[in-house]
Amino acid sequence: MTTPYERALAETDGTLRKDVVEHPFIDTILRGDLTEDVYAAYLRETFHLVTQTPYFLSAAASRSAEGWLQDFFLNLAIEERHHDRLCVQDLRRLGYDTDTYLAGLPGLGTWTMVGQNHWAVSMKDPAALLGFAAATEGLGAMLGPRVSAAMVTYPFAERALTFLKVHAEEDQEHVEMVRKAFNRAATTDQRYELMVTTWTYTLRAYGQLFSDAMSEAKVSA
Template sequence: MSFYESLLEQTSSERNYLLSAPIIRQAMSGQVSLPSYVAFLTEAYHHVKHTVPLLMACGARLPERLEWLREAIAEYIEEEYGHQEWILNDIRACASDADAVRGGTPQLATELMVSYVYDRIARHNPVSFFGMVTVLEGTSIALATQVAGVIQDKLQLPNQAFSYLTSHGSLDLEHIELLKSLMNRLDNDDDKAAVVHTAKVVYRLYGDVFRSLPLSSEE
């Protein structure tokens, strides 16, 4: 079994915790409201804006033995730069106040998730960052494109309100293949353990982000 396959196996219960969030079940069944979608985009903005800074922090702390991983991070930064602005554009297309979101503060669950990964990079092992990548990109592939279609059909929003979700559904398919290849090159047990542990915790914290979002009031 490859390390990436082992990573998915070891984090299955935590992944199920995330996917069982009530708002995800609602969205998949077509039970969704505009405030719920805008709240999702708001929290997405507050963690996505940290993607590049987290990548930079990780790359800066990697040891020389992982120079090949630092090279991949440099390419990843270029691809990820500015994606938080896509989210603000989606919020505007929902006729909501993107400037208020930019200047606002995240829910506690979002703040804790981001802070946790910064802490893992700084105090433990920078490779921990890829535990977060496993969670966010794996979840995106599982949900993004399908949920975007359900929400758009239900709320009759323009295509411009879904640039974040629709782009990441397809984009993250490429990123997952890259993630698999990078994780399967890891040959240090401490690095592997750091990724697994971080993924387990981030699945829980990201699940709490979804649980912090307002549910639709539909019956």
């Protein structure tokens, strides 16, 4: 019998391929054509996202009615805490003044994910964040190792891969945790639809984050 998580994987696969896996940003990395300014812009957008992640996960824990879901979100919030510091460390190793470089507002992709998640927690059902977690942890587990392997070929990134390497490793374990939680939380068709929609929108927003990084680098050049 197909599990809710397996059904959701199938439903979101087209968006995953179109908006993320086949995005020019990924192709640029794997081709060996990534520039330092695009990579720095990616770290900047990621910084703004992961800075907020523990906050909306903690909020989800506080608003969840099920005890096990409270524990899940709290544990994940602790796991995701301080990952913004990894982005800061990598940017400093690239030679950036992070106080200045990170002072602006995030792009549309990051803005969308942060807004979506705070809205879902406060206005809908905290379980929606399982869709966000499934999307982001799945990306880290699937693309993380390939991207990290490609990134070591870039001289400018040799000492600035902390964030990518940590997530390529941790997300392998997190995916299994999310899979179990997703299946357990999918108690109604309405909740399942909310989680899958959040998953889909997160993938689309992640593709936008990649576009933002590439566009921002061009503007800054």
